[in-house]
Amino acid sequence: MMTIVFSLFLLTMLVIVAVAILRTENLFTAVMLSGIFSLIMAANFFVLDAADVALTEAVIGAGISTVLFLGALALTAEYDRSPPVGTWVPLLTSSALGGVIIFATFQAPRLGDPSAIVHQHVAPWYLEKTPELIDVPNVVTAVLASFRGYDTLGEVFVVFTACIGVMALLGRVRPRRDSIKEGEFKKATDNLRHHLIPRVVGKMLVPFIVLFGLYVQFHGDFGPGGGFQAGALVAAGVILYSLVEGGVRGRELVPEWFSSVLVALGAFTYTSVGVASMLMGGRFLDYSVLAHDPVHGQHLGILVIEAGVGMTVAGVMITIFHAFSRRGIR
Amino acid sequence: MEWIYFVTCIAILITMVLAVVRGLAGPTIFDRVLAVNMFGTKTVLFIAVISFLTGRPDFLDLALAYALINFIGVFAVLLFFQSREVRRAAEAEREAGK
Incomplete structure (x- = not known):
């Protein structure tokens, strides 16, 4: 209610x-x-x-x-400046589609209905077996990192591919400097260093954001969080530093080669956990064989792949931000 | 005690509506920036109160993340306007020089 x-x-x-x-x-x-x-x-x-x-x-x-x-x-x-298009055809199309979707919801189960199909399929099994097989309090982490490890590997590679796509559009382009002298421009507009309060508050908060990111990374087994959120939080810390101190200093803190390497290294770490579990006699991404005790192996596997996810996500965010801030000088 | 959390949630939701109205009505861009900022603050409060209402105060982690992240956008807005001003001034200067 x-x-x-x-x-x-x-x-x-x-x-x-x-x-x-x-x-x-x-x-x-x-x-x-x-x-x-x-x-x-x-x-x-x-x-x-x-x-x-x-x-x-x-x-x-x-x-x-x-x-x-x-x-x-x-x-x-x-x-x-959208091109002038007729509004009737799109309106009719989307109304018809919306009508079909609304009609379909009459058949759908009610919100939170325990007899809904989605709650009858594999979810009860996950809830029942997580304490026994994986033993982490946050079932979401267990499902995401272990039961559905293939899906998460796919997601990591989707993020990886998206980063390559964005870099193909934005990266490796010399900034245009015809209108303004670059040094002058950087001094004036690339940072917030001569605004005292944003500068002090921003720099003070950067370590706390990164610390909180690490907490989310390693506490993901117990509470909400995990590699995706932690990677984004750490990247947010770096982005905040770059906003306050300027893109040039941001690129000194986390160089572009480093963030690019991080993107690849995260995906590589994830995949190599899968290969390692194959070499140790299990199936791909079956962490139980990684240690003597299957539950301990699961913990180890989840820890390492979450670190891989975090690295890739943080690397992608920082790489894209650097590409934008480099282009911004023109 | 439950009902007081519920009433607080409703009150925060109404404040959110007011922020959305300001964001939609404008009229200046600064009104919209403030609306976004206020909406972010209300989201922090909403999540904090909801987590007590549903009896899981450990979800305060989330409110903490929101509070930390919220102002990065405002910093970006500040930088955006600052660089736009300088760029416009430089362009005007170049036009005058021609």
């Missing part, structure tokens, strides 16, 4: 904000509204008890994607 009230409230706001994002022509407004959008979404995830997803949405949606959107906006025009 309570969940439904809160969710309805939040989802109504979500729809209103989404429509407003589509309607606005000022792209800066759209970026700000999309920040609100992802905060609403994260609150809704939390109301629905998906704490791990809410944490990811908070860090990536509300934190890093706003920064990246603004980085992209600095390279383009401020106003949306």
